Amino acid sequence: MQELWVWVGALLTLSILSFLYKDNVFYKFAEHLFVGVSAAYWMVIGIWGTLFPNLIAKIYPEAVRFVLPSLADREADLTFIFPALMGLLLLLRLSSRVGWISRWPLAFIVGTTAGLNLVRYLRSDFIGQVQNTMIPLLVFDGGRLDLLHTMSSIVLFGGVFTGLIYFFFSKEHRGVFGAASKVGIWVLMITFGAGFGYTVMARISLLVGRMQFLLGDWLGLINR
Amino acid sequence: MAMFDRVKNIDRRIIFLCIVLSVIVPLLLDITFTEKASPIVKNIFDKIESLPSGSRVLLSLDYGPSTVPEIQPMVNALVRHLNEKNHKVYFMCLWATGQNLTTITVDSVQAREFPEKVYGVDYVNLGYKAGNEGLINVLLTDMKKMYTTDVHGTYIDDLEIMRPVRNLTGFDLIVGLGGGTPGIKEWILFAGDPGRIPVAGGSTAVQAPLLYPYWPNQLLGLMGGIKGAAEYESELITYYPKYKLKSKPGIKMMGPQAVAHIVIMLFIIIGNITFFAQRAREGKAKGK
Numbered sequence: 001m002q003e004l005w006v007w008v009g010a011l012l013t014l015s016i017l018s019f020l021y022k023d024n025v026f027y028k029f030a031e032h033l034f035v036g037v038s039a040a041y042w043m044v045i046g047i048w049g050t051l052f053p054n055l056i057a058k059i060y061p062e063a064v065r066f067v068l069p070s071l072a073d074r075e076a077d078l079t080f081i082f083p084a085l086m087g088l089l090l091l092l093r094l095s096s097r098v099g100w101i102s103r104w105p106l107a108f109i110v111g112t113t114a115g116l117n118l119v120r121y122l123r124s125d126f127i128g129q130v131q132n133t134m135i136p137l138l139v140f141d142g143g144r145l146d147l148l149h150t151m152s153s154i155v156l157f158g159g160v161f162t163g164l165i166y167f168f169f170s171k172e173h174r175g176v177f178g179a180a181s182k183v184g185i186w187v188l189m190i191t192f193g194a195g196f197g198y199t200v201m202a203r204i205s206l207l208v209g210r211m212q213f214l215l216g217d218w219l220g221l222i223n224r
Numbered sequence: 225m226a227m228f229d230r231v232k233n234i235d236r237r238i239i240f241l242c243i244v245l246s247v248i249v250p251l252l253l254d255i256t257f258t259e260k261a262s263p264i265v266k267n268i269f270d271k272i273e274s275l276p277s278g279s280r281v282l283l284s285l286d287y288g289p290s291t292v293p294e295i296q297p298m299v300n301a302l303v304r305h306l307n308e309k310n311h312k313v314y315f316m317c318l319w320a321t322g323q324n325l326t327t328i329t330v331d332s333v334q335a336r337e338f339p340e341k342v343y344g345v346d347y348v349n350l351g352y353k354a355g356n357e358g359l360i361n362v363l364l365t366d367m368k369k370m371y372t373t374d375v376h377g378t379y380i381d382d383l384e385i386m387r388p389v390r391n392l393t394g395f396d397l398i399v400g401l402g403g404g405t406p407g408i409k410e411w412i413l414f415a416g417d418p419g420r421i422p423v424a425g426g427s428t429a430v431q432a433p434l435l436y437p438y439w440p441n442q443l444l445g446l447m448g449g450i451k452g453a454a455e456y457e458s459e460l461i462t463y464y465p466k467y468k469l470k471s472k473p474g475i476k477m478m479g480p481q482a483v484a485h486i487v488i489m490l491f492i493i494i495g496n497i498t499f500f501a502q503r504a505r506e507g508k509a510k511g512k
Contacts, residue, residue: 020240045320050354053372070379071372116361120413124442128417132441195433198449202294202429204247204484205450208477209293211247222251224471 010218133160159187231498246487247480255479259458267445268424269459277310279396286402288321291428297453297474298426307338316350318406323352344383351375356406360414364392393419403428454478
């Protein structure tokens with residue numbers, strides 16, 4: 001049985017990779033199959049993993065006795081009727097007549113998410129990042145200057161500072177300010193380059209993974 | 225000059241073929257390189273090594289099949305290390321696709337390689353819950369509000385390992401392993417920073433540059449892509465030589481990685497030479 005699934009996996013992999021040559025029916029088949037399977041998978045996991053244990057079992061525990069007997073004898077928590085109602089209202093979107101009601105739960109979701117994210121992002125991404133940049137430029141280790149860490153601190157501070165200058169458009173980029181702005185562009189370019197390098201590594205990793213599967217699990221030419 | 229034109233207009237399928245060959249040949253020849261853990265990876269290893277035996281470590285496997293080649297080697301190495309140190313391992317996931325991959329990890333590494341460890345006492349698979357960062361936010365205050373059962377449907381308080389845990393602050397370390405959103409960033413923002421819980425991560429290479437700014441104050445350490453996984457494997461082998469004989473997928477993948485990178489660099493150099501040669505030719509033609 002395992003061998004059959006390896007063959008299915010191998011043929012689907014080759015179908016997807018065949019797109020590199022040109023668009024074809026095998027690629028289209030594999031693509032459609034993937035979309036369909038993914039949608040079904042998410043739905044099934046959502047129903048059995050969240051909807052039953054976290055909603056139905058809370059409102060009416062007896063209803064889940066056939067799937068989650070461990071929760072069937074727990075006390076009901078009727079406050080969960082509110083989120084259940086909100087969920088149902090979301091589904092009204094399917095109706096053209098009363099679809100506007102779905103905006104209420106949507107507004108609740110947007111409002112809660114915005115409020116939650118504002119606080120967390122302000123703390124971690126703004127204050128936290130400012131703190132991470134405010135570091136001593138000269139680093140001493142046992143009374144002696146630690147050259148490596150000092151260099152690292154200067155590069156970090158200089159990179160952030162000149163990068164910010166590049167994005168400061170209220171003053172013309174001339175003279176010392178213009179020079180610092182140019183350094184800022186270089187910092188940004190190096191950052192993009194590093195990002196590109198990492199992206200290449202990620203894509204090659206995926207290719208290596210597939211080749212290991214084809215050459216190892218399928219053809220048995222290599223040991224994994 | 226005809227050669228430059230030919231190179232400039234090369235069929236992209238030839239480039240694809242070169243990349244595929246640069247991956248296949250090192251795989252067949254089993255080319256590997258020596259890896260050494262960089263400080264950002266070693267920090268994670270040292271933290272796990274320094275935690276007292278029996279510490280509670282939450283592993284959040286937030287990835288899907290598309291990033292298995294990059295993330296799975298990290299997960300396997302971490303699970304081995306945590307078990308070697310006799311820590312309590314809590315598996316969970318913010319991605320629905322992570323649930324099946326967690327089960328595979330539990331079956332193929334945790335249960336198979338450490339049969340003496342007892343489910344529900346030494347490790348637990350909590351599975352997936354919807355909610356993304358909202359889920360982390362709830363877990364920070366009350367874990368059992370969302371996780372009423374484990375992945376098998378066992379009531380959460382019937383599991384010995386879960387009894388002392390009330391919320392995320394009950395963990396000594398959280399390790400997010402993932403390839404996108406929600407993932408490590410959300411663990412930092414919604415658990416690590418507000419709860420003052422050490423957070424470490426293992427991410428896909430694409431995401432790694434976005435996470436570096438959090439290191440070392442907000443993120444304890446980071447395994448970036450397959451290179452990070454290989455470094456962690458090498459550190460594990462250094463401390464626990466028995467793993468030298470076991471599968472080292474991260475280290476094995478670095479051989480084809482290096483060769484493919486050299487090929488890509490060659491293409492970049494050839495592309496630039498062609499560009500400048502053409503520009504020089506055009507300049508000459510204008511001068512005439």
